[in-house]
Amino acid sequence: MIQNKTILVAGGDLRQMSLAKLFDKNNKVFCVGLEQGSGISHLKTTVDELIMKNVAFDYIILPMPASLDNNTINCPFSSKNLLIDDVLCLADEKTAVYGGKLSLNMKQHLEEKKLWYLDYLDREELAVLNAVPTAEGTIQILMEELPTTVYGTRCLLIGNGRITKVLTPRLIAMGAKVTVSARKYSDYAWIEIAGAKAISTHDIASHILNQDVVINTVPAMVLNEEILSKVDENCLLIDLASKPGGIDFTIAREMGLKTIWALSLPGKVAPVSAGKIIYETIQNVEAERRIHLD
Amino acid sequence: MIQNKTILVAGGDLRQMSLAKLFDKNNKVFCVGLEQGSGISHLKTTVDELIMKNVAFDYIILPMPASLDNNTINCPFSSKNLLIDDVLCLADEKTAVYGGKLSLNMKQHLEEKKLWYLDYLDREELAVLNAVPTAEGTIQILMEELPTTVYGTRCLLIGNGRITKVLTPRLIAMGAKVTVSARKYSDYAWIEIAGAKAISTHDIASHILNQDVVINTVPAMVLNEEILSKVDENCLLIDLASKPGGIDFTIAREMGLKTIWALSLPGKVAPVSAGKIIYETIQNVEAERRIHLD
C-alpha cells in the first residue's frame, strides 16, 4: 500500500476529490485546481505555494481526462487555468505521474521530462471495475426514462463485453427479459449460461422489433437506418459506446425515436466510487512496481 | 377476461390512461376527466355527452385515490371539476365500480346507490405486484442520491414485509450488503435464506452506525431521536411507510441528515406498469365473481 508518501492531486472533478481523501488517510496530500471542491479544504493549495515550500512529490495524479486542450489541466472545479507545465515543474526524477486518457502530446511532454507515467485507463482491472457504475448508470437511465418497471421489460444488449457481462445478471435479477447479440459461438454459450437469450449480430434486425430497450455497447455503427426502421416507436435506445457511437442519431431523431448517448457514466453517476476505482488501480500498479524493483 | 363490455375510466393520472388503453383492446372504453392525457384522444368524452347518448356502463373505474375532497373525482389531468355525483349518475344497478383508497364517505355514497364496488387497494395481489415498482423506485432514489455505486453499499432495511422481500434480492444482485430487521424468528430465517443479515428490531440502534442507506418500510416511529443520533452523517434515509411514516423528519433535518419520504412510488416511477397492475387485479376480481355467479 502507498503510505507516508507526498502526493499531488491536480485538477479533475469529484473523482479526484474522492481519490485525494482516500490517499489522505496514510499520506501527505496536496490538491491544486480543485478550489471549488468541498470536504478537502485542508488539502487545497496552489502551485506557487508548493514551489515556495519546495515540496518533493512521490506521485502526481492527473484527472481523467488529464487535459482537454493539451495546454492546461482539466479543472472543472476551478475558475483559473492550471498549466500542464506548471504542474509538471513540481515533479522530479523520482516522481511517478498517473493520469487518465493521456494524449499523445501529454505523453511526449512526460517523456521529454523523463518522468515515469501511466495512463490508468490502460489497466484492465479499471475497465472491469468501471463496468459496475456504467451498468448501474444504465439501469438508472432505464428507470428514469421508462414509464414501466424494469421488471418485464424486453432488453436487447448489443455486444457481450464487460458492460454487458455486468449488466445482464442485474437486469435479469430485476425481472427483465434479456437478449444479447454477439459474434462467437463461445459468447453465445456464455450468454445462455448467464440466463439471457443469445443471438448473432447478423440477426439484430429480426430481433429488434419486439424490444422495449436497446442498449448498444459496441463502438461501431450497428444501429443504422435499416435496423432503426424496425425499432418500435416506444423503444428506448441507449448508446454506451464511445465516439463515434453505434447509433445513427440523426436518422433516429428523424424517426422520432428516443435515444440517449450515455458516455462516461462512472464519473457522472458514482464519482466517489469511480475515484476509489482509480485509487485502487494505482495501488495495484505500485504493488507490481515494488515487486519488479525487488 | 373482461371483453365486449362498456367501461368508463374516470379521472386519475397516467395509471388510468394505461389501464384505459389495456381495456380498449377488447372493450368499448370512454374516458372522462382525462382531457390532458395523451394517446387516448379517441377515448375522451364528457359526462354530458355520455348522458345524451344514454350509454349503459358495465364498469366504472375510479382513480387511485378516487377523491381528495369527497366531492370531486381526483383529476390531475383535467382543469375542470368532475363531480362524484355526476360520474355515479352514469351507473345503473348492473354497473360494477372499482376505485383505489375509497373513503368511508365515498363508500356510503356507493352503498346508497346500491352499486357493487371494490377498493382494489384491498386486494393482496395488487399489494404484492406494487412492491415491484416500489422496490425499483427505491433503487432509483439510491442511484440518484448516492455518489457511490449500489455495489458495495451497506443497506439496512427496516421490516420484512412485501417491499423488503422484493428489494432484498435486487439489492444483493447489485452487490449491496443488506441487513434486514424483523421481529420474529421465522422472519430471521427467511432473511438469512435470502442472503441478507437478520437483526432484531430491538438491535437497530447498534447496527445503524455503519450503514450507508437506511430504508424504513414499517408504519411506526422507528427512527426516533435516540436512533437517529447514531446514524452516520453521510447516511441516506429513505422512508417508504405511509403517514405518519417511520422517521422523525424534524429531528433528522435538525441533525443535517439526508431524508427522503418516498410515497406512492408505483404511480410516480412506473405509471404504465402501475396501471397494468390495477387492470390485472380487476380482471382477477371479475374472474372470481364469475365463478361465484356460476
Next chain:
Amino acid sequence: MIQNKTILVAGGDLRQMSLAKLFDKNNKVFCVGLEQGSGISHLKTTVDELIMKNVAFDYIILPMPASLDNNTINCPFSSKNLLIDDVLCLADEKTAVYGGKLSLNMKQHLEEKKLWYLDYLDREELAVLNAVPTAEGTIQILMEELPTTVYGTRCLLIGNGRITKVLTPRLIAMGAKVTVSARKYSDYAWIEIAGAKAISTHDIASHILNQDVVINTVPAMVLNEEILSKVDENCLLIDLASKPGGIDFTIAREMGLKTIWALSLPGKVAPVSAGKIIYETIQNVEAERRIHLD
C-alpha cells in the same frame, strides 16, 4: 444462550449427535442411546450410571421422531432398547423436555409427570430452516436421477409453500425453467416475481405434458390417474409431501413412470445442519422463555 446447563441427549441419529456437540461447547452434556455414534465418546453414558450419579438435568432432548412405538425412545444408533419411562425418570420438575413429532401418548406421559415440554416441529422457524436441506436434497435427487443437467430442465413445482420458495431461486440460478402451481392470485404474483411461471392448480393437467421433472409439495392427492396419464414417459416425479403423499404411486408404477417419494430429507442429506437447526430452535425457545420469566 443456553450455557452452564446439564443436558441429556437421548437417542436419535446424526442430528442428535450434531446437536450434542454444539451444546457441549458451553454445557455439560450426556448422551444415552447413541452407543454407535462416533465423535461423541466423551459424552456417552447410560441411564443406570446417570441414576447412580444422581445427575439433575436442566434439559432432556429427545430425537425426531421421539418414539416409534410409544414405549421406547427412537434409537437407530443403539442395539439396546431405551425405555421412555427410564429416560423421563431422569427428569425433575425443573427439567425442560424437547423432542420432535411427539405423539399424543408421549405428551400425556409428559403431562402426567408435570414436565414442561415442547415439540420443536411446531416451531415455524424450524420449518423454514428445514426447507433449505429439503430443497438441496431435492436438487441432489434431480442430479442423481437425471441423465441431463439441471440447466435447461423444465420443472413443475406443485404448491407454493416454504420448500418451493427456497427451491425456486436455486433451480432458476442453475438454469432450470420453473413453473409453479398455486391457488391464490397473490401467490401467482409472488411466483412471477421470483422469476418462475405461475399456473393455477386447476391447470396442472394441461401444463404437465412438457415437463422433465414434477415436484409435489402438497399433502393431497394431486397427481391422480387422469393427470399422470398426461406425464411424459421420461419425466421424473418427486413427492416431498408427507403421508399419504400427493402421487398415486400404484398407478404411476403401472404406467412405468419414475417416482421418488423423498421424505425427511434434512436428516438424510444434511444431518449435521439438521441437528444445528434443532439446536438453534431450542435456543430461540429458551430466549423467549427467559423473556416471559423476567
Next chain:
Amino acid sequence: MIQNKTILVAGGDLRQMSLAKLFDKNNKVFCVGLEQGSGISHLKTTVDELIMKNVAFDYIILPMPASLDNNTINCPFSSKNLLIDDVLCLADEKTAVYGGKLSLNMKQHLEEKKLWYLDYLDREELAVLNAVPTAEGTIQILMEELPTTVYGTRCLLIGNGRITKVLTPRLIAMGAKVTVSARKYSDYAWIEIAGAKAISTHDIASHILNQDVVINTVPAMVLNEEILSKVDENCLLIDLASKPGGIDFTIAREMGLKTIWALSLPGKVAPVSAGKIIYETIQNVEAERRIHLD
C-alpha cells in the same frame, strides 16, 4: 443445420447415444460399437453390413476419447473390438470425421487417408458449455459427501477459469460463502463483482484454514504438502484438474484428508446433455464450414 445426411456414430457411451438420437431426427444414422446401448435399436448395425450395403457417409462421429489404445475405437458399450482401420475404411474423400481427444497417432492416420477431421475438444464453445455439467457434478459431489447443507458452507475455488465462472454464481445462489483464488488484478475484479471474495494464489495457505470445501481447477500442483498441512481435518478436497491434477493425493491420504479426483464429469453426471453439447458443437462447425465454402 445438418440434415438429410448419412452419419456413422462409432463407439462411445451414453453421450454418443444421445448424439445419435439427436442426429436421427433429420438424418440417416447408423451406430456401430454400441451393441449394449438402449433406445437406439433401430440404428444399430455392423461394419460388415455397412460395407456390404456400400453406404457412403457424410460424417463419421468418433467418441470422446476416440481411442484408448491407438488401435481400436473406445467402445465401453460393446464386448467386441472395433478397429480404427475398419471404421475409417467406411470413409471416402467427402466424409468429415469428428472425434474427441484425438491422439497424434489417430490424427496421422486421418491425414494419411486425406480425411477432413476435427477434434471437438478444441472448440471453445464446447469447453464453455461443458463447464455447466462439470459445475453441477461438483455440486452433486458436495451434496453427497458433506453432512451439511451447501447453504452456509465455506468454499475455496482455486483458479478463475470457465468452471469457476459457472460454479460461483450457483454456489452463491445456494448460500455458500465463496472465495476464489486468481493471479491477475482484473480477475480479482471479476470475482468480487460475481459476489465472491478474491484472494491471490500466493495467499492460499493463509486462507485455506477456515474452508469446508476446497475445489481445485488449476492443472498444477497447488495443494502441496505445505498447504495441505493447514487444511482442516473435516475439509473436503475436490480436484477437477486433469492429470497430473492439483492435489498431492499421497500426502493428502497420509494426512487423512478426504479427497475426490473428479474427472470427465459431463459424461458421468449428464451424458445426455454432454452428447447434446457435442451435437451442437458439430452443428456450429458445419455452419462455419458452409460459410467458408460459399
